[in-house]
Amino acid sequence: MVRTIRVLLADDQALVRGAMAALLNLERDLEVVAELPDGTGVLDAVLEHAVDVCVLDIQMPGMDGIEAAATVRAGAPGCRTLMVTTFGRTGYLRRALEAGASGFVVKDTPASQLAEAIRKVHAGLRVVDPQLAAESLAEGSNPLSEREREVLALARDGLPVASIAARVHLSAGTVRNHLSAAIGKTGAANRIAAAKTAAERGWL
Structure with missing residues (x-):
């Protein structure tokens, strides 16, 4: 007798989530036991439904897939957690694996x-x-420090220094230093452009 793998899906796009569930339920050894619109309730659902594998979208409102993977770990x-994303960005791959994810695939995967x-x-x-693994190796690791990521994410929202x-809880001078370092590492002209570049590479 084939043991059924109990699957949780978390994706903020209802149509995508529903289609994915319908296709996975056609597999004789897979059963989708929970569906969620974001990462907030993932851990509770995992414990409630004895989930074996979480399939998590990276970008979701509230708690994103990477944060949810960390709570599950x-x-x-x-x-186990498997990350699924529309965005094949290498920075996301590294962050997902660091959060404890066991896999990373793009949404157009059959x-x-x-x-x-x-x-x-x-x-x-x-x-x-x-392809993502090869690009990740070629690009190297995220060059931004935790503090640089933190201040750059706030700068992206347009906040003044x-x-x-x-x-x-830092001095304005220290924040300027972090922003300056981040601008240099991204090769951008200013902090807004640096934040955009870092986001596009999955570094934030």
């Missing part, structure tokens, strides 16, 4: 390959989109 270490990826991560293997400094 901390609260339900026996459950349903049969997604099902196979779920089986592999459930078996304890790591699955990474091959004084407001950023108050938010992160």
Whole structure:
């Protein structure tokens, strides 16, 4: 008798989530037992439904997929997570793996390959989109420090230096230094452009 792999789907696009669930439920060894619109309730659902594998979208409102993967690793270490995204950005790949994800695939992956990826991560293997893996190796690691990411994310929202400094409990001069370093590392002309570049590369 084939053991059924219990799957949770979290994606803020209802149509995508529904289509993915319908296709995965056609597989005789997979069963979608929970569907969520964001990452907020993922850990609770994992524990409630004895989920084996979470399939998480990277970009979701509220709690995103990377944060959700980290909560699952901390609260339900026996459950595996597979990240699915529209954006094949190498920075996302590294952050997802650091958060404890076992796999990373893009959304245009055929349903049969997604099902196979779920089986592999459930078996304890790591699955990474091959093109993304190659690009990640070529591009190297995220050059931004944690503080640089923090102040750049706030700068992206258009906050002035004084407001950023108050938010992160640093002096305005220190914030300017972090922003300057981030601008240099991204090769951008200013902090807004640096934030945009960093976001596009999945570094924020």
